Amino acid sequence: MGAIFTAWKNRTPLVITAGQQARSLFPFDPFLFSAQATELPKPYVKWSCEPARAEDVPLAIAHGYHLAMQEPRGPVLVSIPSDDWARPCAPVEPRRIGGAPRCEAAVLEAIGNALDASERPALVVGAGVDRSGAWDAVRALAERHRARVFTAPMSARCGFAEDHPQFAGFLPAMRERIVAALAGSDLVLVLGAPAFTYHVEGQGPHVPPGASLCQIVDDAETAAWSPVGMAAVGDLRDAVQTLLQRPAPRERPMPAGRPARPRAEPSSPMSVAYALQTLADVRRPEHVVVEEAPSARPVMHGHLPTLRSETFYTMASGGLGFGLPAAVGVALARPDTRVIGLVGDGSAMYSIQALWTAAQLRLPMTVVVLNNRRYAALQEFAPTFGFAPGAKLEGTDLSGLDFVAIARGMGVLDGVRVDAAGALRAALERALASSAPSLVEIVVA
Numbered sequence: 001m002g003a004i005f006t007a008w009k010n011r012t013p014l015v016i017t018a019g020q021q022a023r024s025l026f027p028f029d030p031f032l033f034s035a036q037a038t039e040l041p042k043p044y045v046k047w048s049c050e051p052a053r054a055e056d057v058p059l060a061i062a063h064g065y066h067l068a069m070q071e072p073r074g075p076v077l078v079s080i081p082s083d084d085w086a087r088p089c090a091p092v093e094p095r096r097i098g099g100a101p102r103c104e105a106a107v108l109e110a111i112g113n114a115l116d117a118s119e120r121p122a123l124v125v126g127a128g129v130d131r132s133g134a135w136d137a138v139r140a141l142a143e144r145h146r147a148r149v150f151t152a153p154m155s156a157r158c159g160f161a162e163d164h165p166q167f168a169g170f171l172p173a174m175r176e177r178i179v180a181a182l183a184g185s186d187l188v189l190v191l192g193a194p195a196f197t198y199h200v201e202g203q204g205p206h207v208p209p210g211a212s213l214c215q216i217v218d219d220a221e222t223a224a225w226s227p228v229g230m231a232a233v234g235d236l237r238d239a240v241q242t243l244l245q246r247p248a249p250r251e252r253p254m255p256a257g258r259p260a261r262p263r264a265e266p267s268s269p270m271s272v273a274y275a276l277q278t279l280a281d282v283r284r285p286e287h288v289v290v291e292e293a294p295s296a297r298p299v300m301h302g303h304l305p306t307l308r309s310e311t312f313y314t315m316a317s318g319g320l321g322f323g324l325p326a327a328v329g330v331a332l333a334r335p336d337t338r339v340i341g342l343v344g345d346g347s348a349m350y351s352i353q354a355l356w357t358a359a360q361l362r363l364p365m366t367v368v369v370l371n372n373r374r375y376a377a378l379q380e381f382a383p384t385f386g387f388a389p390g391a392k393l394e395g396t397d398l399s400g401l402d403f404v405a406i407a408r409g410m411g412v413l414d415g416v417r418v419d420a421a422g423a424l425r426a427a428l429e430r431a432l433a434s435s436a437p438s439l440v441e442i443v444v445a
């Protein structure tokens with residue numbers, strides 16, 4: 001269920017075929033029966049179906065496929081009674097269904113006018129940019145308008161190079177802090193993201209006073225719940241390209257980018273910042289990072305920048321257990337490059353058996369476990385709920401895990417535990433060059 005929720009939030013086109021009991025047993029509430037199989041995954045599927053006749057199962061799978069592939073993409077579920085597989089039926093015809101609808105021209109025109117009229121525009125870039133292949137178009141739009149560019153709160157993909165001089169940073173998932181970060185801009189153009197994803201309660205306006213909000217998304221639902229602003233719903237890349245065709249905008253001064261971040265120093269125990277900085281030093285920009293390391297995410301923003309399209313993935317849902325299996329899936333899909341699964345020790349344990357899959361499939365991927373021996377995100381979040389800083393939180397310590405031993409037990413034999421800062425670089429270099437699945441467990445502060 002957690003994976004379905006994440007597929008829904010990540011807009012993953014996914015056809016789930018769920019096993020179901022034999023139809024003749026349905027009246028008897030049998031063992032291993034799903035009494036309302038189509039209700040179970042709701043509301044986190046676009047569609048679910050248990051066909052009335054066995055003969056209709058193939059058509060239902062095709063139906064689900066074509067729905068899952070349409071924007072906004074997402075999972076569908078077909079429940080298949082076990083006796084259905086033996087029944088002959090007519091073949092299903094391959095079909096082609098057209099792509100994403102375009103934004104309404106008049107609304108795009110109005111957004112273009114607002115952008116041209118703005119003196120200090122800011123772009124907020126979300127996962128939809130990378131998903132729709134709009135990375136280059138968005139960079140061109142930002143450069144043309146001299147806009148500051150922020151990454152949307154909790155963005156599951158990266159849509160703008162984090163070393164670009166106009167990159168201004170990552171918006172936190174909190175209303176007042178978003179308003180503070182965007183202060184000084186008179187127009188906020190959100191591309192491929194909700195406006196906004198919040199994590200904790202907030203008050204006051206959603207955008208800085210005096211600023212207006214425009215949004216371009218592929219999803220009518222997201223556009224509908226936005227509290228303020230004008231929204232265009234449709235294909236994002238097409239929309240940004242349309243904006244690029246307008247006459248050259250006014251001259252604007254170059255905005256200030258992110259302040260430079262100091263390099264992390266080696267220490268004992270090693271800091272997460274030093275670990276991620278070392279990874280950034282040895283990985284190549286085209287390597288793909290699949291991340292699930294909650295308290296390390298903000299540190300990653302400072303020390304492990306994403307530089308290219310389609311090289312960063314995480315979950316938009318917040319539900320742990322995505323990271324390792326997703327890294328295996330991305331490694332399967334991207335044999336052209338190295339995939340690095342970057343996971344916290346706690347997160348790794350939610351679906352550790354993905355290591356076994358990596359070993360069975362002999363995927364040349366590297367799993368980096370940041371082992372801080374605790375659920376740090378929960379501990380760090382506790383003061384938000386009124387706990388004194390450093391207060392003991394039951395059930396959040398995680399000592400005694402040996403990830404090299406666990407990996408070995410799963411068949412990933414190329415594993416190493418690093419606790420000295422001086423040994424990390426060589427260990428990562430070796431792992432990233434390995435032709436077998438490899439694991440580096442980094443003991444961090």
Ligand SMILES: Cc1ncc(C[n+]2csc(CCOP(=O)(O)OP(=O)(O)O)c2C)c(N)n1
Pocket residue numbers: 002292293294295296318319320321343344345346347348372374375376377378
């Ligand atoms: C399925 C699920 N269960 C529990 C949580 C709550 N949760 C959020 S962060 C976190 C800790 C993750 O630990 P780890 O991967 O070691 O990363 P750290 O917080 O130490 O950086 C937990 C348990 C969640 N988000 N999803």
